[in-house]
Amino acid sequence: MELSKEQIQQVENYLNSKNITYIDLRTEVLDHIVSEIEDKIIENEVTFHHAFAIAKQNWNPKLEEATSMFFGLGFSAPKIVIQKAKKVYWKQYVFLLASYFLPFLLLTHFNFKIQNPTDYSSFILFKGVTILSFVAFIYMLVFRNYKLKTTYGFVLKSQSLSAFIGLIVLAIFFTKLKELNGINIGIFCTFIYTTFSYFHFYKKHQEAIQKYKIS
Structure with missing residues (x-):
């Protein structure tokens, strides 16, 4: 299953909120999250919103601000x-x-x-x-x-x-x-x-x- 443009845009907005605007990383991170959501929808038979919520829980620690x-x-x-x-x-x-x-x-x-x-x-x-x-x-x-x-x-x-x-x-x-x-x-x-x-x-x-x- 492939995500719709609107669903991918929601992932984009999530990355914007996490300041993932570094162009050498953004595409890679976006692809990983989208693939993870698609896999969860198919394997666990859940909705996009549920799969997206799980993906965000997994990625939040990696995307939090740090020094x-x-x-x-x-x-x-x-x-x-x-x-x-x-x-x-x-x-x-x-x-x-x-x-x-x-x-x-x-x-x-x-x-x-x-x-x-x-x-x-x-x-x-x-x-x-x-x-x-x-x-x-x-x-x-x-x-x-x-x-x-x-x-x-x-x-x-x-x-x-x-x-x-x-x-x-x-x-x-x-x-x-x-x-x-x-x-x-x-x-x-x-x-x-x-x-x-x-x-x-x-x-x-x-x-x-x-x-x-x-x-």
């Missing part, structure tokens, strides 16, 4: 969105930690230090990379599609403020640097990787919009 320390308690989304966001972000998070600790531990081990690094012409490279990262981040921040939600967009939203502040701090930090060592090189690598990670999710966000043919 995560992983992204910050100030950013909430349906639980199913948080779960997918964690799944797509955890590798980037591991690499982010590695981008700081690997150069920090290595250079600290060899007692690497350069006094007054701003006096060296090669230091221009650090400034250049920092400026390029800052410009790239601003571009992605301005031109990201905010009208449409995706799981990747949620990750971007949760990371935007910290990345922006970090890049500003980095830019100020490197204008008054008196010693180059494992700590500040680790910080530099972290924020460069932050820009790369932000670009990764920016690209995924744009691809999700194109995939579902929504502009």
